[in-house]
Amino acid sequence: MIEYLPVVESFILLYFIGLNGVYLALNILSLGGIARYMQSRDVAGLPHLFSGFAPPVTIIVPAYNEEDHILNTLRSLFQLNYPECEIVVVNDGSNDRTLDVMKKEYSLAPFPEAYRNRIRTKPVRAVYHSTVDQRLRVVDKENGGRGDAVNAGINIARYPWFCRVDADSILQKDSLLLIVQPLIEDPTVVACGGTVRVANGCKSKDGLFVEADLSRNPLVLFQIVEYLRAFLYGRMGWSPMNAHLIISGAFGIYRKETVVAVGGYRSDTVGEDMELIVRLHRMLSDQRKRYRITFVPEPICWAEVPDNLKQLKKQRIRWQIGLVESLMMNRGLLFHDSGTFAGWLAFPFVLFFEWFGPFVETLGYIIIIAGFMLGFISIQAFITFLILAVGFGVLLSTSALLLEEMSFHLYKKPWHVIVLFMTALVENFGYRQLNTVWRVIAVYYYLRDKVREKLANRKQQIRS
């Protein structure tokens, strides 16, 4: 057993080198991307350059038990600075007063919409039209999950682009104008995601974002650094290669006909937002179509993140299962013969480092700690490994802070920088490891459910 230790050690070391190497490469790509974006940003702010190009957009808000948030969200959507848009809220069989509060506030009247069931959804009970603001329609349907709700919204959308917004997202006045710019500049764009930041602790008014601030909750601070990493170099790095595998459900815009053509959102996965993007890559690659799935580095959407461990664990397990399902449902994209970066780089990277990665990382920590305790690994090697693991983590987080400082510097006060740096340091002692363990648990749940499903199917086959 012990003779295999060096092999395992080398494998784990190679894994760490590979993972951090890719992250550093993404970082370098992001540096160039951010610099270019910032150079052109001042000019893009001039209203007349893009005016007239902005396409009409249907904003779809799936809402399940959102009685506390929905009015705020609608207030913010009505204040968006955009030439032509309509808002479709889909009440996905809420058990609370989501529909009632909207009925009261926007004086909703039943509307005999000649509903076109282009994408199959759970039955629609009624469609309402606001008598206060013509732009608002509400679909009331049976519960079928977020993907199913968005599909119902797509079915009654009147415009060629739809923008999906979560009911608890906080936007800025120019969020929609900013997210359509890539589609104006490049006609091959089929979907575009917005950069999402953490809303906890920030100031907002009438549902619109006003000023960024830091929460005092360490768990929230850890997530702020995580979001900076994920969006500033995660997405920014993959963007030039057209290899994004996810657009956050919190805020993203999609070409309606393309989404309808691939069958809309799937309702049998918890990660329907990622699954759709991976499927778009797969199916558009199959069809040999020229397309781009891109994203806007500008922070344009603010989302509340979990502020306690229980909720955070639930969210992370859901995300990991969503990731695994998205990859498994679209494994045809792996090394796709169209030769796209999505199939040859992003998919294998996510599969190896995010699907299997948590197992390797956990194994690495166990072997190093156990090896040290049992005397197989010297104290020098043990400390070096720890410095490397933690040091790379801090380096990647610090470089995300650098990208933020080079670009949007939303956290205005000088002490914000100090707090974020301290957070980048501290999150490597426990928080990241905890996340890794949750991801292992998620994969275990996924595999367990798959086995149960297979057994149930087999039993049914035997019976029949």
Added chain:
Amino acid sequence: MHSDLILTIAHWVSIAVVALVLFLMTYILFLRALLLMKERRYRDFSMLWSPILLNGKGNKQDRPPRINYADRFSFLILWNTLREGKDGDVKIRDWMNSVAIETGIDRVAIRLLKKRSIRKKLLAVVTLGQLRDKSQWEILYQMALSDHALLSLAAAQALARIDREAAVPIIVPLIVRRMDWPAAKVASILGGIGPDLVAKPLADAIMEAPAEEMQRLIPYLETCHDAIALPVVHRILNDPPHDKVIGPCLYVIGKFRDKNDLKLVRQYLTHPRWHVRAHAAACLGRIGTKEDEAKLAALLADPEWWVRYRAAQAIVDLSFSSLERIRQLKEYRHDRYARDILEQVIVEKRLIRQ
């Protein structure tokens, strides 16, 4: 030996990582200090210049302050942002243009024309258009021919602003060729040039264009006079036309509300292509007579949703169709789709009136 080597490498890498982290942190703090300085500078700059640019019309005799070299780009941005909002105010517009010349931002714009960044070029193009600066005509013309949709369109707009008459022979052939120019923006350029100058060349270009392009170009006739637009449409429809161009022709007829074309429009209500039927229904909603009600009612049972929707809208739009009459029509229909679509459109119209 082997594991010792790995350990030594790992040891040095970890030292390098720690050093890099410390360097990055120092650099971040340096950037923050720089940012605070820049922000203070732009705030002071904007506070000084915004009132001068917006309220300076009475102080023509006063010379505007000098602009530091480092502030020229910021000034260009500020000038364009304020200039866009004041296009209708001739006094301020002239004042701002004179300030631009005096402060030399026209020269800054000319320099930006040669930059690689598309957005810097765009800023320059828009500025020169606003200043009606003819000195860069040839470069703007070359940019109008560029593959980049946004840049070529901005250059075309600048040319139209600088010299409407000279721009027409450049812009009209470009409109024919450029599939990537948004229709609304093209219509706005044509509207800016004016129907007197643009109508004839546009009509000629449409008549010479192949069917695929004709389909896209015909709706621009809306920006011309009916005396020029309608004969073009009639000539196309009498040719016999390609299926794809009939819809746009019906759109133009509907826009000019020419009742002489009623017979022509009615014949397309039964066209095999559903786009044509939908356009014909919409057109009848504008120019139809009482006898068209039954024809439109027949379209309520069309297999295509858009045709049913346009027919229902047309019925509701016809001035003689009272709500009672439409309800009656609805009750007579045995087809559920027809009843549904009529009900939807009735409620839509009622909501709009509210």
